[in-house]
Amino acid sequence: MKKALVSLAFCLLALALAFGQAVSTKDMKALVAAAQKEGELTVIALPRDWVNYGEMIDTFSKKYGIKVNELNPNGSSAEEIEAIKANKGNKGPQAPDVIDVGLKFGPEAKKEGLLAPYKVQTWATIPESAKDKEGYWYGDYYGHLAFEVNKDIIKNVPRTWADLLKPEYKGKFALSGDPRISNQAYMTVIAASLANGSKSPADVKAGLDYFAKMNRAGNLVPLIAVTGTVASGETPITIEWDYNALANRDKLAGNPEVEVVVPATGVVAGIYIQAISAYAPHPNAARLWMEFLYSDEGQLIWLKGYGNPIRYADLVKGKKVPADLAAKLPPAPAKVVFPTLDEQAAAAKAIVEGWDKIVGADIQKR
Amino acid sequence: MTALAEREAAGPARESEPGPRAGHPRADVKRSLSWLGLVPFFLFAFAFMLLPASSILVGSFQDAEGAFTLANLANLFRPSILNSYIVTIKVSATTALLGGLLGFLIAYAITLGGLPKPLKSFMSTFSGVASNFAGVPLAFAFIATLGRMGVLTVFLRTAFGIELYDAGFNLYSFWGLSLTYTYFQIPLMILIIEPALEGMKREWREAAENLGATSLQYWLKVGLPVLMPAFLAAFILLFGNAFGAYATAYALTGGLINLVTILIGAQVKGNVLHDPNLGYALALGMIIIMTACILAYSWLQKLSSRWVK
Amino acid sequence: MKRKTGLSWLWLLLGIAYFFIPLAATFLFSLRGKKGVFSFVAYANVFADPLFLKTFGFSLRMAILTVAAGLALIVPTTIWLHLKVPKARPVVEIFTLLPFVIPPIILAYGLIRLYAKPPIALVQSPVLLVAGYVIISFPYIYRSVDAGLRAMDLRGLTEAAQSLGAGWLALMLRVVLPNLRTALLSATFLTLAIVIGELTLANLLAWPAFGPYMAQMGRNRAYEPAALSIISFGLTWGAIGLIQALTRSGRDKASGIGAGAH
Numbered sequence: 058m059k060k061a062l063v064s065l066a067f068c069l070l071a072l073a074l075a076f077g078q079a080v081s082t083k084d085m086k087a088l089v090a091a092a093q094k095e096g097e098l099t100v101i102a103l104p105r106d107w108v109n110y111g112e113m114i115d116t117f118s119k120k121y122g123i124k125v126n127e128l129n130p131n132g133s134s135a136e137e138i139e140a141i142k143a144n145k146g147n148k149g150p151q152a153p154d155v156i157d158v159g160l161k162f163g164p165e166a167k168k169e170g171l172l173a174p175y176k177v178q179t180w181a182t183i184p185e186s187a188k189d190k191e192g193y194w195y196g197d198y199y200g201h202l203a204f205e206v207n208k209d210i211i212k213n214v215p216r217t218w219a220d221l222l223k224p225e226y227k228g229k230f231a232l233s234g235d236p237r238i239s240n241q242a243y244m245t246v247i248a249a250s251l252a253n254g255s256k257s258p259a260d261v262k263a264g265l266d267y268f269a270k271m272n273r274a275g276n277l278v279p280l281i282a283v284t285g286t287v288a289s290g291e292t293p294i295t296i297e298w299d300y301n302a303l304a305n306r307d308k309l310a311g312n313p314e315v316e317v318v319v320p321a322t323g324v325v326a327g328i329y330i331q332a333i334s335a336y337a338p339h340p341n342a343a344r345l346w347m348e349f350l351y352s353d354e355g356q357l358i359w360l361k362g363y364g365n366p367i368r369y370a371d372l373v374k375g376k377k378v379p380a381d382l383a384a385k386l387p388p389a390p391a392k393v394v395f396p397t398l399d400e401q402a403a404a405a406k407a408i409v410e411g412w413d414k415i416v417g418a419d420i421q422k423r
Numbered sequence: 424m425t426a427l428a429e430r431e432a433a434g435p436a437r438e439s440e441p442g443p444r445a446g447h448p449r450a451d452v453k454r455s456l457s458w459l460g461l462v463p464f465f466l467f468a469f470a471f472m473l474l475p476a477s478s479i480l481v482g483s484f485q486d487a488e489g490a491f492t493l494a495n496l497a498n499l500f501r502p503s504i505l506n507s508y509i510v511t512i513k514v515s516a517t518t519a520l521l522g523g524l525l526g527f528l529i530a531y532a533i534t535l536g537g538l539p540k541p542l543k544s545f546m547s548t549f550s551g552v553a554s555n556f557a558g559v560p561l562a563f564a565f566i567a568t569l570g571r572m573g574v575l576t577v578f579l580r581t582a583f584g585i586e587l588y589d590a591g592f593n594l595y596s597f598w599g600l601s602l603t604y605t606y607f608q609i610p611l612m613i614l615i616i617e618p619a620l621e622g623m624k625r626e627w628r629e630a631a632e633n634l635g636a637t638s639l640q641y642w643l644k645v646g647l648p649v650l651m652p653a654f655l656a657a658f659i660l661l662f663g664n665a666f667g668a669y670a671t672a673y674a675l676t677g678g679l680i681n682l683v684t685i686l687i688g689a690q691v692k693g694n695v696l697h698d699p700n701l702g703y704a705l706a707l708g709m710i711i712i713m714t715a716c717i718l719a720y721s722w723l724q725k726l727s728s729r730w731v732k
Numbered sequence: 733m734k735r736k737t738g739l740s741w742l743w744l745l746l747g748i749a750y751f752f753i754p755l756a757a758t759f760l761f762s763l764r765g766k767k768g769v770f771s772f773v774a775y776a777n778v779f780a781d782p783l784f785l786k787t788f789g790f791s792l793r794m795a796i797l798t799v800a801a802g803l804a805l806i807v808p809t810t811i812w813l814h815l816k817v818p819k820a821r822p823v824v825e826i827f828t829l830l831p832f833v834i835p836p837i838i839l840a841y842g843l844i845r846l847y848a849k850p851p852i853a854l855v856q857s858p859v860l861l862v863a864g865y866v867i868i869s870f871p872y873i874y875r876s877v878d879a880g881l882r883a884m885d886l887r888g889l890t891e892a893a894q895s896l897g898a899g900w901l902a903l904m905l906r907v908v909l910p911n912l913r914t915a916l917l918s919a920t921f922l923t924l925a926i927v928i929g930e931l932t933l934a935n936l937l938a939w940p941a942f943g944p945y946m947a948q949m950g951r952n953r954a955y956e957p958a959a960l961s962i963i964s965f966g967l968t969w970g971a972i973g974l975i976q977a978l979t980r981s982g983r984d985k986a987s988g989i990g991a992g993a994h
Binding site: 099104105106126128129130131132139140143144146147149150151283284285287288289301304305308309311312313 | 761764765766767841844845848849856935936937938944947948950951952953954955957958
């Protein structure tokens with residue numbers, strides 16, 4: 058009797074859950090079936106340790122039995138767009154189904170007809186400012202720029218942008234990329250600018266001056282900082298997205314000790330966006346991937362990777378965030394600036410034109 | 424010179440002589456048919472190199488919307504871009520010379536220098552690997568050696584009290600980059616010049632010494648002229664090798680040294696600029712420069728083969 | 733006549749120092765996987781990864797295919813060039829040096845654009861990848877073979893052999909190729925090393941090759957990339973050394989009319 062009652066309770070519970078999402082379950086089931094029939098998904102430029110994408114991919118693959126092709130993991134956003142263009146008509150594993158690119162690539166790609174619109178089930182919970190009204194692209198996560206410091210080498214950890222100019226850090230700082238090429242690096246210049254009096258992300262003169270000063274002081278090493286150079290002490294201080302810095306810290310596991318510092322002023326956040334390729338060889342698998350990313354499960358996987366998932370406010374409201382996970386996250390900074398598309402474009406132009414004069418080596422003079 | 428050596432020397436020159444049957448109709452047909460032998464090569468190069476590259480590089484003449492424009496090519500003449508071409512040529516030429524010279528000395532040491540035979544195989548196989556040790560691993564290896572925290576830097580500081588960086592040395596500079604490039608240039612030179620050195624007959628050296636020539640005279644009158652074609656060929660190869668290199672420079676010097684290859688990467692792959700058509704125009708510029716260099720080299724080759732006469 | 737070997741030893745030792753010190757520095761760094769002690773844990777991590785051997789094996793196979801295809805294409809062409817059509821040399825040289833200045837990313841995009849779509853869909857097998865690799869190795873293979881042919885008196889040997897009644901096949905197999913041994917080996921070594929480490933083409937054409945694997949390893953880790961550098965250096969050297977050893981046995985059989993060249 059007891060056994061029967063328990064089973065009945067389970068059935069009722071299942072029914073309740075099913076009816077709770079009555080309409081979408083039928084669509085979802087159809088979507089899952091169609092995706093499984095396609096059997097494969099090709100993602101591009103998703104490093105496994107970038108916002109915990111490794112776990113995201115593995116969980117998705119296991120859950121639905123869909124093989125995931127990880128194309129060009131270290132690719133840039135530009136390469137993702139180019140991959141769509143170059144592979145039009147190709148149904149092989151070289152053609153990406155879905156892309157995860159910097160904010161400004163969304164409208165560009167939409168204009169060039171490279172994207173297919175799709176609105177996930179949880180569409181309404183994505184902030185308006187972070188998505189395209191027609192559903193061509195949608196923000197997925199963001200991070201703040203933070204200092205990554207090798208504590209074994211740097212005993213006195215810098216806490217502010219002004220600290221980085223101090224003589225004790227001579228030859229100790231390097232950017233994580235070339236600001237004319239890398240998203241992270243040019244956002245760093247914007248952040249420095251905001252910390253040094255600029256009123257808007259579009260005006261980067263203060264940032265360029267800051268780095269000119271740093272270069273003259275000898276604090277700026279013209280190297281591209283990677284985990285290896287941070288660990289070896291060649292570039293013990295660098296600036297990266299906090300999710301990357303924290304992941305590095307965890308990976309290095311004390312060898313060396315790494316501290317991640319979000320400065321008090323000049324905090325910039327960069328949003329990345331998801332989109333489905335208009336030429337996707339596996340369109341249903343692509344949609345299922347999106348549904349997964351924007352489900353509570355997917356968003357929490359990103360949170361585990363120290364990213365700020367775009368539906369975070371909604372998750373907190375629904376009390377979906379486990380306490381231990383919430384405890385692991387660094388405290389949210391007080392004032393965060395999200396540069397808009399126009400501001401980013403203006404800043405990019407100024408940085409590209411001005412950066413040469415700051416750190417460019419004039420070979421003739423040597 | 425011995426008769427054998429004279430024959431050797433006359434060899435290359437003979438190729439440019441028309442031959443006794445020139446002008447004869449049957450010989451001419453035979454000559455044009457000879458070009459057929461090169462067809463497989465040209466077909467392959469066309470199908471898998473020229474056609475794909477052109478299909479993309481045609482973008483140098485297009486703007487973002489696909490319309491025809493010469494603006495990209497005009498942009499190549501901006502001072503910053505012209506400067507980057509000059510810098511790239513400088514780095515390539517410098518490392519080609521450095522790598523060429525040092526590579527030659529080492530190759531000479533192992534082939535004709537009287538060293539034990541196993542050393543030659545050792546250096547040859549090592550050169551094979553080292554010639555491709557480039558990019559991030561090479562940059563990191565040099566950072567780990569000569570960077571501010573590098574093994575050698577620290578050693579000099581602790582053992583001899585020499586502060587390398589205070590003394591003016593900087594790995595992150597033109598010369599630091601050249602030093603790093605030389606790591607794969609020297610092995611390439613060794614592998615390329617080895618056959619030529621092996622072809623240097625011992626009898627010539629002995630004959631010259633028997634006639635009372637000094638080492639210097641031997642080299643000036645016999646060695647260099649014979650080796651000149653090989654030197655030139657090696658130089659152009661080393662030059663091209665450095666010209667097209669990208670990953671090592673980017674990993675070692677960030678954006679400090681503006682090489683054209685880095686600029687191309689910035690436009691085609693970069694997330695900030697992203698003007699691929701300008702990138703394609705830059706690549707086209709490189710192809711034109713390289714072709715010009717090759718033509719100059721071919722002309723020099725013709726000249727040098729006349730020396731050998 | 734006693735050769736003065738002192739200077740030769742000097743250059744050799746200087747060269748060896750220059751080559752080995754950076755490798756030693758990398759090696760020392762790779763041993764820092766555990767704080768404070770010398771530890772091989774970074775190496776253990778690399779070997780424990782099943783992808784390591786899988787990708788290295790794949791790239792090694794591609795390298796062998798590339799060497800075979802590249803030599804088959806370029807050696808006959810270059811011999812023909814030297815013997816029959818010397819006037820074509822500048823054209824061929826331009827073609828063989830162009831791969832230096834065509835950025836690999838552009839070559840990859842071009843190959844995909846042209847050959848990845850039906851009806852020519854060449855992407856299911858690694859044919860396109862090997863074709864791309866052959867193009868990339870053009871400069872090295874051609875230059876090696878060309879240098880080797882210049883160092884021997886090809887015309888003289890050919891005439892001598894033919895006057896003795898040798899047919900084309902005998903000429904190639906018994907006269908020309910044995911004398912090209914050094915050059916062919918150089919070409920093989922260079923191509924092998926290039927293909928094993930190649931990154932861009934393999935990435936964009938979506939093949940599980942060693943180059944992309946190494947690049948991926950380098951992202952968030954400090955010590956494993958250094959260990960990988962050393963391991964891949966060693967493995968590639970081993971592969972090349974094996975080829976050197978295997979071809980040694982053929983050397984003594986090479987008599988040939990050009991024996992005076994040695």
